[in-house]
Amino acid sequence: MRVWPGHPYPLGATWDGSGVNFALFSQHADTVEVCLFDSPEATKETECIALPQKTFNVWHASFPDLKPGQLYGYRVHGPYEPRHGHRFNSHKLLLDPYARAIGRSMKWDDSLFGYKVGDEKQDFSFDDRDSAAFAPLAMVHDNAFTWGDDKHLDTPWERTIVYELHVKGFTRLMPGVAEKERGTYAGLASAPAIEYLTKLGITAVELLPVHFHADERFLVDQGRVNYWGYNTLGFFAPDPRYSSEPHLEDVVNEFKSMVRTLHSAGIEIILDVVYNHTCEGSHLGPTLSLRGIDNRSYYNLSPEDPRYYMDFTGCGNTPDLRQPRMLQLVMDSLRYWVQEMHVDGFRFDLAATLARSVRDVDQLGVFFNAIHQDPVLSQVKLIAEPWDVGPGGYMVGQFPVIWTEWNGRYRDCVRKFWKGDGGTVNELATRLSGSSDLYQDDGRRPSASINFVTCHDGFTLHDLVSYNEKHNEANGEGNRDGANDNNSWNCGAEGPTDDKAINEIRERQKRNFLATLLVSQGVPMILAGDEIGHSGMGNNNLYSQDNELSWLNWDGVNVGQASNLSSSPTRSASEGAPGTATPSVGEGNPDPSGGNKQKLLDFTRRLIEIVKEQPVLNRRHFFRGQPIRGGFLKDIYWLEPSGQEMSDEAWNAGFVRCIGMGLLGKFGQVDSQGRPEEGDSLIILLNAHHEPIDFTLPHGPRMPAKLDRLFDTSDGNIEIVPHKPKVPYKLQGRSMVLFRFKTVEKGSN
Numbered sequence: 236m237r238v239w240p241g242h243p244y245p246l247g248a249t250w251d252g253s254g255v256n257f258a259l260f261s262q263h264a265d266t267v268e269v270c271l272f273d274s275p276e277a278t279k280e281t282e283c284i285a286l287p288q289k290t291f292n293v294w295h296a297s298f299p300d301l302k303p304g305q306l307y308g309y310r311v312h313g314p315y316e317p318r319h320g321h322r323f324n325s326h327k328l329l330l331d332p333y334a335r336a337i338g339r340s341m342k343w344d345d346s347l348f349g350y351k352v353g354d355e356k357q358d359f360s361f362d363d364r365d366s367a368a369f370a371p372l373a374m375v376h377d378n379a380f381t382w383g384d385d386k387h388l389d390t391p392w393e394r395t396i397v398y399e400l401h402v403k404g405f406t407r408l409m410p411g412v413a414e415k416e417r418g419t420y421a422g423l424a425s426a427p428a429i430e431y432l433t434k435l436g437i438t439a440v441e442l443l444p445v446h447f448h449a450d451e452r453f454l455v456d457q458g459r460v461n462y463w464g465y466n467t468l469g470f471f472a473p474d475p476r477y478s479s480e481p482h483l484e485d486v487v488n489e490f491k492s493m494v495r496t497l498h499s500a501g502i503e504i505i506l507d508v509v510y511n512h513t514c515e516g517s518h519l520g521p522t523l524s525l526r527g528i529d530n531r532s533y534y535n536l537s538p539e540d541p542r543y544y545m546d547f548t549g550c551g552n553t554p555d556l557r558q559p560r561m562l563q564l565v566m567d568s569l570r571y572w573v574q575e576m577h578v579d580g581f582r583f584d585l586a587a588t589l590a591r592s593v594r595d596v597d598q599l600g601v602f603f604n605a606i607h608q609d610p611v612l613s614q615v616k617l618i619a620e621p622w623d624v625g626p627g628g629y630m631v632g633q634f635p636v637i638w639t640e641w642n643g644r645y646r647d648c649v650r651k652f653w654k655g656d657g658g659t660v661n662e663l664a665t666r667l668s669g670s671s672d673l674y675q676d677d678g679r680r681p682s683a684s685i686n687f688v689t690c691h692d693g694f695t696l697h698d699l700v701s702y703n704e705k706h707n708e709a710n711g712e713g714n715r716d717g718a719n720d721n722n723s724w725n726c727g728a729e730g731p732t733d734d735k736a737i738n739e740i741r742e743r744q745k746r747n748f749l750a751t752l753l754v755s756q757g758v759p760m761i762l763a764g765d766e767i768g769h770s771g772m773g774n775n776n777l778y779s780q781d782n783e784l785s786w787l788n789w790d791g792v793n794v795g796q797a798s799n800l801s802s803s804p805t806r807s808a809s810e811g812a813p814g815t816a817t818p819s820v821g822e823g824n825p826d827p828s829g830g831n832k833q834k835l836l837d838f839t840r841r842l843i844e845i846v847k848e849q850p851v852l853n854r855r856h857f858f859r860g861q862p863i864r865g866g867f868l869k870d871i872y873w874l875e876p877s878g879q880e881m882s883d884e885a886w887n888a889g890f891v892r893c894i895g896m897g898l899l900g901k902f903g904q905v906d907s908q909g910r911p912e913e914g915d916s917l918i919i920l921l922n923a924h925h926e927p928i929d930f931t932l933p934h935g936p937r938m939p940a941k942l943d944r945l946f947d948t949s950d951g952n953i954e955i956v957p958h959k960p961k962v963p964y965k966l967q968g969r970s971m972v973l974f975r976f977k978t979v980e981k982g983s984n
Contacts, residue, residue: 236282241297243290246567247333247471248307248375254299255375257307259331260292260560261529263321264313267294270328270367272306275339275483278368280328283310292560303377304484306338307331308370311528315349317358320531320541322522324349327366330468330524332564334373334447335571336487337472341523343452344369349522358518358542370523371447371468376487378575385495387579388503390438392616392639392682392758393853396843397505398437399690400763401463402445402477407786410794418786419479420489424496430795432502435766435836436843439503439616441582443691445490446506447472449514449523454779457711462781463691465584466514466550468523470568473576487576494577503579505616506572510554510565511588511623517551518543525554533561535591547588547625556589556602565589565602570611580616582641585623587630603635613637618685632673639758642670642684649688650699650722652923653747653969657889663921664873667896669756671857680855684757688748689765692718694775696765699723700744701730706773709780717776730773742831743969746838746948747921750971753842754919756854766839767792767832791832834951841953845945845973850912851898868916872897876966878931892923893966895930900977915975918942925968932974934960942974 241256249256257269270280286294309331313323327349345352346364354360406412406422409431416422423440432440447469450461464474478486494504515526525533535545535555544552556562572578583589590600606612621630621640634640645666652659665672669681689696694705703725707717726740745768752759763769764787771777777785846852858871873881874895885891900916922928932942944956949967958964958974966972 237299239297240288241295243293243295250303250375250377254297255301256297258293258295261311262292262532263529264311266312268310270308303375305375306372308372315361317542320536322349322526322530326363327522327527328370329527330371331373332524334469335471336374336376337447337475338374338483339372341371342369343455347521380491385498390503393855395439395758396437397439397441397760399441401443404785405763409789416479419477420493421479424493427794429500433500439505441505443507444509445473446470447474459779460781463778465509467509468514471571505580506578507582509584511585512548512550512552532558547623548585549624566605573611573615582618584620586619587623587628636678639683639685642686645686646688649751654724655923660891660894661886667755668858675857681756682758685760686755686757687760688752689762694721695769695771696745697768697770698773700741701725702773705775707776743948746951747971749839750948753846766836768835838951850914851900868899870899870902876928876930893928895920918974920966920972922966922970927968928966929963930966931963932960939976942976945973947972
């Protein structure tokens with residue numbers, strides 16, 4: 236085996252057409268060896284070669300005889316001194332943190348730990364067993380790919396509609412998708428899936444983590460998996476478990492093909508990424524990668540006792556982004572996914588952690604500064620989950636100017652309003668109009684607010700209106716996991732019921748939530764399956780449920796092209812969570828909506844059409860609450876059922892549960908070529924009270940003689956129905972209505 240000096244950059248294993256260059260950063264190591272494997276089944280390496288060069292603490296060498304497809308790992312020699320934060324153990328085979336492809340997943344074994352599991356000295360003991368037979372392997376990858384004319388779509392934020400989905404769960408049961416492609420990257424790019432997404436009208440899919448991750452040992456021991464994937468092991472490699480390809484070297488290209496296909500359909504790809512912790516866990520976790528490469532240089536250790544990790548997520552550790560090489564790892568990973576994999580943006584899990592110094596959240600931290608000055612990353616979509624579990628970690632409204640945020644305050648307020656809680660209309664008005672209290676003062680726009688009512692973490696929309704309490708028994712944790720405060724209402728019965736009246740209320744409430752979400756200023760995010768009434772059977776923490784609780788049930792839905800192809804797929808006996816209760820589609824998890832899936836889907840599609848048709852629902856700037864260019868109508872105004880503007884008494888009255896919102900269709904916004912973006916003026920009525928209310932609409936000589944009703948959630952009617960504003964509109968209990976009318980010209984009578 237020929238070994239040349241090679242180069243310290245780029246980090247990782249790089250194929251340059253004539254050989255492979257290996258480069259690994261470790262400041263405190265004594266020696267670094269690259270270990271080569273012949274096959275995924277190999278229990279030990281065929282060769283282990285020391286990297287001879289060390290430049291700026293990067294160990295490197297070039298191997299002209301190696302080619303793409305080569306499997307490898309590292310052994311890193313150095314001190315094992317937990318008291319000083321050093322955890323080197325050369326008996327442990329380590330995954331390259333820059334691995335672009337995975338050649339073998341890990342298999343749990345005690346030898347993966349740097350200490351002797353069960354020893355009374357815990358991690359002060361030292362384990363000298365070889366982990367090579369069980370450790371994950373990296374694979375040298377050739378990045379060549381024919382992208383054609385693919386490019387980033389750069390959909391403006393105000394025109395973006397996000398759809399949060401799980402790569403497997405979205406198509407695992409989707410009719411029309413080829414059997415080998417169901418639940419895979421190829422399945423997401425299949426004709427039925429693309430047709431469904433485009434007909435729905437979404438502009439971006441937000442994928443739950445697809446970075447290579449490890450399933451926690453306690454889950455594997457229980458016959459479960461980490462279905463959501465928030466347990467990252469490789470920050471560059473797409474997880475092979477979502478690939479339809481039998482050869483692991485083809486996984487990366489399948490992912491790229493998915494991106495190219497989605498782009499061609501006008502759909503952006505946003506990745507949910509987890510840089511706030513790794514799967515190596517606490518000081519009692521395994522030694523799989525960073526811990527064994529250079530624990531002190533990668534992790535945020537306790538200043539009082541470096542044996543322990545600072546933990547702001549509840550997952551055992553925190554990468555230290557104050558360290559230049561850890562920051563570089565994150566930045567290199569992000570740029571790789573944008574430049575090499577062509578994704579369009581990121582949603583950062585527990586993003587407050589990324590801004591922490593030793594303990595505190597620092598809005599001017601190195602991570603934010605690095606992102607803001609980066610010519611690539613500063614131009615993509617950046618979404619923060621603006622909290623973590625550490626002190627001062629709830630940072631909604633506090634992220635820097637180019638960031639958007641999951642707006643948890645929007646979710647809570649909208650849930651409370653439609654549940655019927657009093658004292659909510661004041662805040663509701665702020666949330667409907669873009670949450671200016673959170674984002675306006677620092678120069679941000681309404682699009683800084685990612686509005687959502689549900690997401691992967693919590694109840695689905697159907698369960699939000701069907702359960703008062705969580706029912707997480709299937710998770711095997713005594714129903715202790717998952718949030719207890721859900722602001723949910725079961726509409727009169729806990730879980731599935733044959734009561735027609737209760738089911739009708741539930742369907743109405745689902746329409747209310749979806750309609751509220753889509754007419755609010757800001758960026759709407761829909762949880763995949765909410766538009767067809769998917770249920771997790773009351774489980775609000777489906778992180779380990781790789782089965783029909785999480786897989787979308789398409790029975791009763793016209794998916795489009797898929798409806799003319801195959802019948803619904805069956806579940807493989809090898810999938811899901813062996814040994815745990817797994818409801819079947821036809822029995823344990825029936826259609827919870829009473830056969831109204833298609834109606835809810837059609838309603839959602841129409842809502843999205845309306846949003847795209849009406850520029851006033853896609854404003855780039857906050858409302859001013861003033862008339863535009865001398866007109867008599869304000870750009871936004873609020874109505875009592877009497878038809879008068881809301882009074883101070885009404886705003887502050889706890890019993891008020893009904894409100895109207897008027898939006899002016901001509902508001903001075905122009906497109907990229909300076910042309911006015913004008914549409915209809917809108918009136919939106921919301922009634923969270925259980926009884927009907929006669930709502931008087933604005934009328935008079937300067938108002939139109941006719942309004943068009945675009946929808947009424949009381950019955951889900953999406954036909955355009957004329958209405959004379961002189962006649963009070965009977966706004967049904969727990970319902971929402973949208974009217975349009977032509978904008979009154981300045982000075983008209």
